[in-house]
Amino acid sequence: MKKKELAALFMAGVMSLGLLAGCSSDGGEASQPPASQAGTQSSQPNGGDGDTQGNTETVTIKVGGIGPITGDLAQYGLATQWGAQIAVDEINALGGPIKLEYDFQDDTGVTDTAVSAYNTLKDWDVDVIYGCTTTAPCVAVASETFADRYFQLTPSASSPDVTADKDNAFQMCFTDPGQGMAAAEYLKNSSLGTKLAVIYNNGDAYSSGIADAFITKAAELGLEVVSTQTFPDDKTTDYTVQLNACKDAGADVVFLPIYYTPASLILAQAKQMGYAPTFFGGDGMDGMLDMEGFDKSLAEGLLLMTPFNASGTDERTVDFVTKYQADHGILPNQFAADGYDCMYAIYEACCQIDGIAGMDHAQLCDALIAMFTGGQFQVDGLTGTGMKWLETGEISKAPVVVKVESGVYVTQ
Amino acid sequence: MSFLNNAITGISLGSIYAIIALGYTMVYGIAKMLNFAHGDVIMVGAYVCFLAMGNAGLPSVVGVLLAVAVCTVLGIVIERLAYKPLRAAPSLAVLITAIGVSYLLQNSAQILWGAATKTFRPIVEGSLVLVPGQLSISYVAILSVVCCIVVMVALSVFTGQTKMGKAMRACSEDKAAAQLMGIDVDATISMTFAIGSALAAIAGVLMCSAYPVLSPTTGSLPGIRAFTAAVFGGIGSVPGALLGGILLGVIETFAKAYISTDLSDAVVFAVLIIVLLVRPAGLLGKYVPEKV
Numbered sequence: 001m002k003k004k005e006l007a008a009l010f011m012a013g014v015m016s017l018g019l020l021a022g023c024s025s026d027g028g029e030a031s032q033p034p035a036s037q038a039g040t041q042s043s044q045p046n047g048g049d050g051d052t053q054g055n056t057e058t059v060t061i062k063v064g065g066i067g068p069i070t071g072d073l074a075q076y077g078l079a080t081q082w083g084a085q086i087a088v089d090e091i092n093a094l095g096g097p098i099k100l101e102y103d104f105q106d107d108t109g110v111t112d113t114a115v116s117a118y119n120t121l122k123d124w125d126v127d128v129i130y131g132c133t134t135t136a137p138c139v140a141v142a143s144e145t146f147a148d149r150y151f152q153l154t155p156s157a158s159s160p161d162v163t164a165d166k167d168n169a170f171q172m173c174f175t176d177p178g179q180g181m182a183a184a185e186y187l188k189n190s191s192l193g194t195k196l197a198v199i200y201n202n203g204d205a206y207s208s209g210i211a212d213a214f215i216t217k218a219a220e221l222g223l224e225v226v227s228t229q230t231f232p233d234d235k236t237t238d239y240t241v242q243l244n245a246c247k248d249a250g251a252d253v254v255f256l257p258i259y260y261t262p263a264s265l266i267l268a269q270a271k272q273m274g275y276a277p278t279f280f281g282g283d284g285m286d287g288m289l290d291m292e293g294f295d296k297s298l299a300e301g302l303l304l305m306t307p308f309n310a311s312g313t314d315e316r317t318v319d320f321v322t323k324y325q326a327d328h329g330i331l332p333n334q335f336a337a338d339g340y341d342c343m344y345a346i347y348e349a350c351c352q353i354d355g356i357a358g359m360d361h362a363q364l365c366d367a368l369i370a371m372f373t374g375g376q377f378q379v380d381g382l383t384g385t386g387m388k389w390l391e392t393g394e395i396s397k398a399p400v401v402v403k404v405e406s407g408v409y410v411t412q
Numbered sequence: 413m414s415f416l417n418n419a420i421t422g423i424s425l426g427s428i429y430a431i432i433a434l435g436y437t438m439v440y441g442i443a444k445m446l447n448f449a450h451g452d453v454i455m456v457g458a459y460v461c462f463l464a465m466g467n468a469g470l471p472s473v474v475g476v477l478l479a480v481a482v483c484t485v486l487g488i489v490i491e492r493l494a495y496k497p498l499r500a501a502p503s504l505a506v507l508i509t510a511i512g513v514s515y516l517l518q519n520s521a522q523i524l525w526g527a528a529t530k531t532f533r534p535i536v537e538g539s540l541v542l543v544p545g546q547l548s549i550s551y552v553a554i555l556s557v558v559c560c561i562v563v564m565v566a567l568s569v570f571t572g573q574t575k576m577g578k579a580m581r582a583c584s585e586d587k588a589a590a591q592l593m594g595i596d597v598d599a600t601i602s603m604t605f606a607i608g609s610a611l612a613a614i615a616g617v618l619m620c621s622a623y624p625v626l627s628p629t630t631g632s633l634p635g636i637r638a639f640t641a642a643v644f645g646g647i648g649s650v651p652g653a654l655l656g657g658i659l660l661g662v663i664e665t666f667a668k669a670y671i672s673t674d675l676s677d678a679v680v681f682a683v684l685i686i687v688l689l690v691r692p693a694g695l696l697g698k699y700v701p702e703k704v
Binding site for chain 1: 414417418421425462466519522526527528529530531532533539545548550619622623624625627628629633665668669673674676677
C-alpha cells in the first residue's frame with residue numbers, strides 16, 4: 001500500500017510539473033482508445049505537452065467519469081458508463097475540433113471510494129468530471145471539485161444538494177423535488193383517483209426527496225393522501241405490510257417514487273393480494289420492462305415520468321438503442337441516455353469556447369460555467385430538446401408522463 | 413384479517429430464513445466456522461435455476477435439481493480450496509477468508525450474469541384463496557413451510573441415526589478424538605459443506621420464488637438475517653435454527669406492521685439481545701461453560 005501511495009504521489013508530482021496545462025493538444029496524433037474500465041489508469045502523456053499551437057489543432061478534453069460499476073448499484077453506474085461511451089465514440093468519429101478522452105472510475109456507490117476515484121482522475125490529469133451516478137457520492141465529490149475548480153456534470157444524481165452553493169456542478173436529470181411537484185400537479189389535473197397513497201424508500205435521498213416534495217405539493221393542491229408508507233432500503237423484499245396499509249386506507253392511486261427493482265416486487269405482491277390501484281412512478285421506474293424474465297403484464301397500466309423512451313422511433317434514439325444493444329446485449333435506460341446527453345453537452349459547450357487550447361482545468365471550469373449559465377447555450381439530446389441550465393445547476397426540460405400499454409411506453 | 417395475512421407472510425419468510433440458517437448451523441456445529449459465503453451460494457443456486465428454467469426452458473423440478481447439484485459441488489470446491497488449507501489457522505483467518513469468498517462469488521456472478529436485476533419466475537405459481545379478496549396463501553409459502561419441516565426432520569434423522577451423521581456429531585464434539593477413533597474428518601467436513609450448500613440452493617430457489625428479483629447481491633442480506641436466526645435459536649442446533657428462523661420472520665413482519673417499517677430491524681435485534689442476555693447460547697443451544 002505504502003509503495004503504491006508513494007508511486008501515486010510521485011506520478012502526481014511529475015504530472016503537475018510536466019503538464020501544468022489541463023487541455024493538452026493532441027497535435028494530430030491518433031488518440032488513445034478510451035480506457036473505460038476502472039483500474040487502467042495510466043499517466044497518458046497525451047502526445048505533445050506544449051499548448052502554443054493555434055486553434056486549428058484538435059484539442060483533447062479528458063473527461064473522467066465516476067460511478068458504481070460493481071456492487072449493489074452497478075446496474076445504474078454501468079448504464080451511465082456505457083451510455084457516455086457511445087457518445088464519446090461518436091464524437092471522436094466526427095473529427096471535429098474537440099476530441100474527448102474518457103476514463104471511468106468505480107466508486108461502488110460509496111462516498112469515500114468516490115473521493116478516491118476522483119483523486120485517481122486528478123492524477124490522470126482530468127479536465128472535466130462526469131458523475132457521480134448516485135447522490136451521496138456526488139455531493140461529496142462536488143464539494144471537492146468546487147474547491148479544486150473542476151467543471152462537473154452529473155447524469156443522474158438528482159438531489160438539490162448536489163448543486164447547492166456550488167457554481168461548478170450541473171445536472172442532466174430532473175431534481176427530486178421538481179419531480180415530486182410535477183407528479184402532484186399531474187395527479188391534480190388527471191382523473192386517476194382521489195385517494196392517494198405513497199410508498200417510498202426513506203433510506204434513500206432520491207426517493208425521500210421526491211416523496212417529501214410530492215406530499216407537500218399534494219397538500220397545497222388539496223389532494224387527499226390517505227396513507228404514507230416507507231421501507232428502509234432497496235434490499236427490502238416484502239412489501240405486503242405497506243400494501244395492506246394502502247389497501248385498508250382505500251387508496252386508488254399509489255405513488256411510487258422508487259427504483260424499479262423494489263417497484264417490480266410491489267407490483268407482483270399487489271397482484272397476489274388482489275389489490276389493483278393505479279400505480280404512478282418516477283423516473284427510477286424506467287428499466288423495469290427490460291428486466292430479464294419480468295412479467296410485463298404486471299406493469300400494464302403503470303404510469304411513470306421518464307425523460308427517455310427506448311422504444312422511441314426518432315433516428316437518434318434508434319441509433320443509440322441499436323449500438324447499446326449490440327455492445328451490451330440489453331436495452332438502455334434513462335441513466336444511459338442521460339450519460340449520452342452529458343457527453344454531447346460537454347462537447348458542444350467546449351466547441352463554443354474560444355481559446356480552449358491553452359486552458360487549464362480551472363479556466364475551462366469557469367468558461368464552461370459561463371457557457372452553461374449564459375442563457376444562449378442549449379442542447380438537443382435523447383432526454384429532451386432545447387435543454388437549458390439554470391444558474392443553480394438544475395436542468396430545465398419538460399417531464400414526460402408515459403403509460404405502459406402492452407409492454408411498451410405510450411406517451412400521455 | 414390483516415393480522416392473519418401478516419402472520420402468513422411472517423411464517424413463510426421465516427421458513428426460508430430457517431432453511432438458510434440450517435446450513436449456517438450445520439457448518440458452524442461441525443467445522444466451528446462461520447461461513448459468510450453461505451448467502452452467496454444461495455444466490456448462485458437461484459441463478460442456476462433461473463438460467464435452467466428461463467434460457468434452457470427446462471421444467472422447474474429439473475431447475476431445482478440442477479441448482480442443488482451445482483451448489484453442492486460449489487460448496488465442496490470452496491471448502492477444499494479456501495477453508496481446508498486453513499484448518500490449523502486461527503479462526504479469525506478463516507472468518508476473513510469466508511468474507512473474501514463471499515465477495516469473490518458476488519463479483520464473479522456480476523461478470524458472468526451482469527449487474528442488472530433479473531425477474532425470477534416462481535417454481536410454483538398461484539395461491540390458495542381462503543377468503544376471496546381478503547385472505548390467500550401463495551403456494552410458494554406453503555411449499556417453503558413444507559420444505560423447511562421436511563429438511564429439518566431429515567437432518568435430525570440423518571445426524572441421529574446414520575453412520576455419517578454420527579461421524580459428524582463426533583467431529584463436532586472433538587475433532588482430534590474423532591480422528592483417533594478412525595473417522596475421516598476431512599471427508600466429514602466436506603460432506604457438511606455439501607449438505608449445507610444443497611440447502612442453500614433450495615433456499616435460494618424458494619426465496620426468489622417468493623420475492624422474484626435476482627441480482628448478484630441477492631444473497632447477502634438474507635444470509636446475515638439467517639445467521640442471526642441461527643444465533644437466535646442456538647447456533648449448532650438443528651431445531652434451534654428452525655425455531656430461530658420462523659421467530660425472526662414473524663417478529664420482523666409484525667414489527668413492520670404494528671411498530672414501524674423503519675424500526676423492524678432494530679426490533680429484531682433488540683429481541684435477539686434480550687434472548688442472548690437470558691440464554692447466552694440461544695433458545696435451544698447447549699450452554700457449555702468454558703473450563704479454565
